[in-house]
Amino acid sequence: xxxxxxxxxxxxxxxxxxxxxxxxxxxxxxxxxxxxxxxxxxxxxxxxxxxxxxxxxxxxxxxxxxxxxxxxxxxxxxxxxxxxxxxxxxxxxxxxxxxxxxxxxxxxxxxxxxxxxxxxxxxxxxxxxxxxxxxxxxxxxxxxxxxxxxxxxxxxxxxxxxxxxxxxxxxxxxxxxxxxxxxxxxxxxxxxxxxxxxxxxxxxxxxx
Amino acid sequence: xxxxxxxxxxxxxxxxxxxxxxxxxxxxxxxxxxxxxxxxxxxxxxxxxxxxxxxxxxxxxxxxxxxxxxxxxxxxxxxxxxxxxxxxxxxxxxxxxxxxxxxxxxxxxxxxxxxxxxxxxxxxxxxxxxxxxxxxxxxxxxxxxxxxxxxxxxxxxxxxxxxxxxxxxxxxxxxxxxxxxxxxxxxxxxxxxxxxxxxxxxxxxxxx
Numbered sequence: 375x376x377x378x379x380x381x382x383x384x385x386x387x388x389x390x391x392x393x394x395x396x397x398x399x400x401x402x403x404x405x406x407x408x409x410x411x412x413x414x415x416x417x418x419x420x421x422x423x424x425x426x427x428x429x430x431x432x433x434x435x436x437x438x439x440x441x442x443x444x445x446x447x448x449x450x451x452x453x454x455x456x457x458x459x460x461x462x463x464x465x466x467x468x469x470x471x472x473x474x475x476x477x478x479x480x481x482x483x484x485x486x487x488x489x490x491x492x493x494x495x496x497x498x499x500x501x502x503x504x505x506x507x508x509x510x511x512x513x514x515x516x517x518x519x520x521x522x523x524x525x526x527x528x529x530x531x532x533x534x535x536x537x538x539x540x541x542x543x544x545x546x547x548x549x550x551x552x553x554x555x556x557x558x559x560x561x562x563x564x565x566x567x568x569x570x571x572x573x574x575x576x577x578x579x580x581x582x
Numbered sequence: 583x584x585x586x587x588x589x590x591x592x593x594x595x596x597x598x599x600x601x602x603x604x605x606x607x608x609x610x611x612x613x614x615x616x617x618x619x620x621x622x623x624x625x626x627x628x629x630x631x632x633x634x635x636x637x638x639x640x641x642x643x644x645x646x647x648x649x650x651x652x653x654x655x656x657x658x659x660x661x662x663x664x665x666x667x668x669x670x671x672x673x674x675x676x677x678x679x680x681x682x683x684x685x686x687x688x689x690x691x692x693x694x695x696x697x698x699x700x701x702x703x704x705x706x707x708x709x710x711x712x713x714x715x716x717x718x719x720x721x722x723x724x725x726x727x728x729x730x731x732x733x734x735x736x737x738x739x740x741x742x743x744x745x746x747x748x749x750x751x752x753x754x755x756x757x758x759x760x761x762x763x764x765x766x767x768x769x770x771x772x773x774x775x776x777x778x779x780x781x782x783x784x785x786x787x788x789x790x
Binding site: 400459 | 585586588589591594595596598599600601602606610613614615617619621622624626628629631632633634636644667669688701703
């Protein structure tokens, strides 16, 4: 007994999202059929796609473009922290220990849940680096498997820049492995920024 | 740093779905912003709401209304199995051990994940029972916590019918507790149907 086409299409559409498996996709689709408020999601998606701005410089979600941080002349633009998500920017800003600029990937590499390299907008990061203003990229991804894989991916992409590549560092493993940046206190974030270590580039290696 | 309104609205819309917490809702919303295919979900929701039929008799998703099973004159309409989901109908049909009719709740009671009694369409079930054709309701929900809570909810709703209530039975606990109906083999389903036990009604008790 197959589902009607429209129901199967809805299940398939949910399955395209990271972390949504077959059983969860069915449960979400059935919820659409039984709860009228679920239609709000269709409206919210359309509105977000139309209205939600992402800063064309750093990729963060933002009311303005460029965003407040990218427009702030007092930030140190020679320093660029690459983070996974907007709340990681928030965590570093709230800690008050970083005055450089950001690049927000909007996710971490996780093929198992459907987040692939192509989702992370690395071309836009490389475009920024080609301007030559950035002297050091700090890989500030989470200290977990996805964050490490993402850091490696970004490192390999930067290596394709060859001699024009900036220095690349990784936040020190003062971060507790397996944790999540937004839950750490200021002291840990400060230690991690101060203890960052430079990575050895292999210029010309093809990126991943 | 709050999210732009359209992004926050999108996160809020995802959170209305059962089993979607704050972190997952953010991850799904960010995916909409970074992957153009995510817009397909908005189209799929609109299409499913417009086109996907639910059988007005049994509540199952269906191409036709009434559905194939509800239109089948050879089914025993004195017997009504209440199941959680369409694939539970499929499992019982594939086992070939049941010839009665069905009522599909499209979910199980699970306040923690947002599925409430109001989602399960019990008024429609009671409407069917008031016709007097059904002599026995078989509570064929999963043998897990949500299924047991759902069975209890349906039992209490039927008790509000007083003297006109049909007999109510529950599938025998030949079903392995904690399991899920769609993964069981025919023998277990057959044992459970044959061993079903009648529940003692307390007519007039107010429903849950």
